Amino acid sequence: MRAVVQRVNYSSVKVDGEVVGSIEQGFNVLLGVEENDLEKDALYLAEKIVNLRVFEDSEGKMNLSLLDVGGAMLCISQFTLLGDCRKGRRPSFIKAARPEEANSLYGFFVDAVEKMGVKVETGQFQAHMVVDIQNDGPVTLLVDSQKAF
Template structure:
């Protein structure tokens, strides 16, 4: 499972003309689910993201977590994180999990964040979304659950 985590001033997701998810200060998480990912991968990333110390403390040092600053999360599914661009000009997505499996693990990830007491907004799974991200810093991290164990 892969996540692009961005510290933001605000973020939103629009489907069609409807804003379906919106947050203020916090994190936008673009989440990709790969073949072979498990519930443990989803739990690991949710726990890691909720506790990452990437918000400034009183001295301006990144030393506070999302939980400590009372931030929000906007979680957006993004299978393209498993795009393989090594051959040709068109990415291949054979490493991405099938939609049914990906949806289940994405929802597990979201619920794990909610269980941490974090306010979570989401996009819409398998929909074309416009994602607005006002990156703060900029701070952008790449996490991969398969590199964690």
């Protein structure tokens, strides 16, 4: 699994012009599921992201986690994170999980984050979405479960 994690002041997602998810302070997470990902990948990412210390403490140092600041998460499924751009001009998405597998692991990830005590809003799987992100910092990180094991 691959995630782009952005520290935000605000983030929302619309489908057909209607807001389906929004948060204030927290993380906007774009999540891509790879064909061989398992529940252990989702658990790894959930634990890693929720505990990333990238929020400022009273001294202005990035020392607090999403849990520490009581932040929320807007999680959006994004298979294009698995696009391979090394050959040609059109990305190849053959490493992305099939939609039914991806949706299942996406839901598992969201449930795991919620069980850790974080409020999670989501986009709509396989829908065309418009995402509004007010990145704070900016702080943007890439987290990949395949680089962890």
